[in-house]
Amino acid sequence: MIKSIKFPSAQTLLMIIAAVVAISTWFIPAGNYNTLYFNEAENSFVRNSKGNLSILPPTQETLDNLNIKLPLDNFLSGAIYKPISIPGTFSYVESDPQGFFEFIQAPVKGIIEAADIIFLVLIIGGLIGVINITGAFESGILWLTRVLKGKEYLLIIFTTFIMALGGTTFGLGEETLAFFPILIPVFIAAKYDALVGVACIFLGAQVGVMCSTTNPFAVIIASDAAGVNWTNGLMLRMLVFLICVITTISFILYYAGKLKKSPKNSLIYDQRHKMENLFGTAAVGSIPRLNLNLRLILFVFTLSFIVMIYGVSQLDWWFIEMSSVFLCAALIIGLLSKMNELKFVNAFSRGAGELLGVAFIIGIARGISILMADGLISDTLLYHASTITTGMQKGVFVNSLFVIYNGLTFFIPSTSGMAVLTMPIMSPLADTVNIGREIIVNTYLYGHGLFSIINPTGLVLASLGIVKIGYDRWLKFIWPLLVIFAVILILTLTISVY
Numbered sequence: 001m002i003k004s005i006k007f008p009s010a011q012t013l014l015m016i017i018a019a020v021v022a023i024s025t026w027f028i029p030a031g032n033y034n035t036l037y038f039n040e041a042e043n044s045f046v047r048n049s050k051g052n053l054s055i056l057p058p059t060q061e062t063l064d065n066l067n068i069k070l071p072l073d074n075f076l077s078g079a080i081y082k083p084i085s086i087p088g089t090f091s092y093v094e095s096d097p098q099g100f101f102e103f104i105q106a107p108v109k110g111i112i113e114a115a116d117i118i119f120l121v122l123i124i125g126g127l128i129g130v131i132n133i134t135g136a137f138e139s140g141i142l143w144l145t146r147v148l149k150g151k152e153y154l155l156i157i158f159t160t161f162i163m164a165l166g167g168t169t170f171g172l173g174e175e176t177l178a179f180f181p182i183l184i185p186v187f188i189a190a191k192y193d194a195l196v197g198v199a200c201i202f203l204g205a206q207v208g209v210m211c212s213t214t215n216p217f218a219v220i221i222a223s224d225a226a227g228v229n230w231t232n233g234l235m236l237r238m239l240v241f242l243i244c245v246i247t248t249i250s251f252i253l254y255y256a257g258k259l260k261k262s263p264k265n266s267l268i269y270d271q272r273h274k275m276e277n278l279f280g281t282a283a284v285g286s287i288p289r290l291n292l293n294l295r296l297i298l299f300v301f302t303l304s305f306i307v308m309i310y311g312v313s314q315l316d317w318w319f320i321e322m323s324s325v326f327l328c329a330a331l332i333i334g335l336l337s338k339m340n341e342l343k344f345v346n347a348f349s350r351g352a353g354e355l356l357g358v359a360f361i362i363g364i365a366r367g368i369s370i371l372m373a374d375g376l377i378s379d380t381l382l383y384h385a386s387t388i389t390t391g392m393q394k395g396v397f398v399n400s401l402f403v404i405y406n407g408l409t410f411f412i413p414s415t416s417g418m419a420v421l422t423m424p425i426m427s428p429l430a431d432t433v434n435i436g437r438e439i440i441v442n443t444y445l446y447g448h449g450l451f452s453i454i455n456p457t458g459l460v461l462a463s464l465g466i467v468k469i470g471y472d473r474w475l476k477f478i479w480p481l482l483v484i485f486a487v488i489l490i491l492t493l494t495i496s497v498y
Contacts (some may be wrong), residue, residue, distance in 0.1 A: 008213050011357070013456060013471060014364040018106055021368055025375030026097040032379040033085035033425075036066065038075040045075075048083065050093065070227040080224050082420040087428060090383040098375045110367030111360070116319035117174050118359040121462075122352040123323045127330040128181040129351015130344060134337045136297040138175055141292040152190040156252050159183065160204040164245045167208020170312060171217035171415065173459060175322070176205045177358070178305065180466040185279040192256050193266040194275050194467045195477055202463040203453065203478070207248050209415060210449020210485075211241035215479075218415040225423030226437045228376045233438035233496075237445070240492055244485065251481045267477050268469060278468060297333050304329035358465045364456045365413070368411060372411055378421075381411060386425045394433040397497045398443055398493045401426065405447025415457040435497050442496065446489040453478060453485075 008016065034049045038058060046054040047066075056062045062074045067087050074080045098106075111118060148155055163179075166172030179201050187197035212219040213234060223230035258265040263272065308325050311317035334344040372378045385404045389397050405418075412418045422444065430437045452458050454475060464474055 009470075011057070011360055011364060013340045014361065014368065015107070017456060018364065018368050018371060019103060021371045022098040022103040022106075022375070025095070025371070025377055027382055028096040028375075028377045029092050030376035031090055031092045031383060032376060033383075034089035035083035036068065036086055037083040037449065038080070040078070041181070047086070049089075050091075067428075069428060070225065070424070074224040080221070080343065080420065082416070084225060084420055084424045085379070085382070087425055088142060089119045090379060092380075093376060096235075096376050101369065102374065106367035106371045107277070107360075107364045108367070109370050110365065111363030113370065114362050114366040116323075118362055120319050120323045120326070121177055121355050121359055121362065123326045123330070124178045124181070125355035126332075126348035126352040127304075129347045129349070129354070130330045130333055130339070131297065131301055132351065133339065133343070133347045134297055134333065136290075136294040136301070139294050140298050143290050144186060148190060152192070153253060155186065155190055156192075156196065156200055156256055157249055159200040160249050160252060161245060163201055163204030164208035164211075164248070166309070167205040167338065168211055168213045168215060168241050169208075171209060171212070171215040172205045173209060173217075173415075174319075175308065175312065176201050176459070177462060177466065178308070178326070182301075184467055188254050189281050191263075192259055193263075193268055193272070194255050194279065194469060195266070195268055195473070196252060196259070198463060198469065198474070199255075199466055199477070202460065203248060203252075203481075204245075206449065206453050206459075207244050209452070210446060211244050212235060212236050212445055212449075213241060215415075218419065218445060218448075219441065221416050222419035222423050223438070225419055226441055228427075228437045228441065232436065233442055235340065236492070236496060237442065238330045240488070241444075243488060247484060247488070248412075251484070255477070267473050271468070274468065293336065297336050300329055300332050300336065331408035335422070355466065357484065358462050361465045365461065368457050369411075369413070372409075378411060381408065382422060382425060386429065389429060390432075392433065394435050394497045395494050397429075397433050398435070398439060398497050399490055401429075401440070401443045402447045402490065402493055405444055405449040408446045409451040409455055410457055413452065413455055415448060419444065425433065439493070439496055443493060446493065450485055450489060453482065 032050070034047060036047050036056075038044075039046050042057060045058050045062055047054045047056055058072065059075065063070060063072060068084070070080070118353075123362070163172060165177065166175075183201060184194050184197040187200070188194065209215060209218060214230075219237070220230045223232065263269060265270070295460075304325050308317070308322050311321055311325070315321075324370070330348060339347070340441055385408060385486070388404065389400050392400060408418065408422065412421060423440070426444070427437045427440045430440045452460075454460060456471065458475065461471060464471060
């Protein structure tokens, strides 16, 4: 009987979590902080006190009077562009418990709110559908496997390092969803399983974000909100980045080595036929030769990702621009392959449909955040988290805060959202235990980053959804590495405060 019980799908798991969150709004007291944001158009601060807005002059004196220990330039330059919580202003308010109708509406609201990333995912699916029709993928994969024969481990090292580099420098996150349909077939053709591909892509990027060095959406926003220069503590973050990336690659290579000895060592061995049908290539004899036209198609396909990465890192592009790049690439590939209009539309629609389940995962996860915000419990959790550490010895303090950030990540999965909401509250705590505020920034990075590897309200379920791997399989695969990371990060934080 027990063996017949299966772990729920990602969508079901998220709906269960949403139900728990909705129920919790009936028991957790509602509360909020007053907030402050800079209105650039009016050149003024706007204070929101329980819905009552007041206009304040944009001066350092205003910030000092509100006990916001941040430089005025952080607001004027646009470094802090979201409302921040004003320390010492938390108060309980009238509860707004979320009932059945709010619970049902939350996924719909989440899909609407996350429409930008959802359309990016669907358009990527459409692009994959179009290129699959051309046969360029299969030809390219066959060529690559011949080139890497006997050196497949290089694929693991190169992919993981590049993803980690993207994560640490410009916050590569949602963009990784674009790489799964491309790279998973390559890993399978190299005689690895899909878990290896997920680890290299998703885990690589998450480790990079966890050990952010120049990531504007994490370390720079957090440092600005904490009132310190983002270069404070940079050398330590670079060292931790190298240690964690080397550890990640070694862990993946160890698992991949077991697969080379015997495919039965795979944690998804029972899904091997399903994976081969989903991502495997056709029989070698039926794969077209990699001619000039197919090479040109693959060049356009690869170029679209290079353009996306450049746009995000250098031109402040976001989802609309990224989606447009992939749509343009699909149209060009359709023309290069001389695909007729009906065939193109059908291929694009079919490819987008393959990722529709992932779109629902993203929407439901966003809906959970909406339930917490509408239920007014997010600030309550933040307030109690900040008071737990009062009076602690600094070594105990920093590691307790590390654990707290792990927990808060479930409720606030966004790196920039976590930084803006928590730094004005948490960073002054550093002064009470006589440590640098950059250590609070590092604690936020490591706590948020570690839990993001398994956070069901983050990107992991969307990533697993693309490759049809259960969340339980991922947990079984990743838990030893999580323990290793926890030890490394706790030791790092403890040493840094003494």
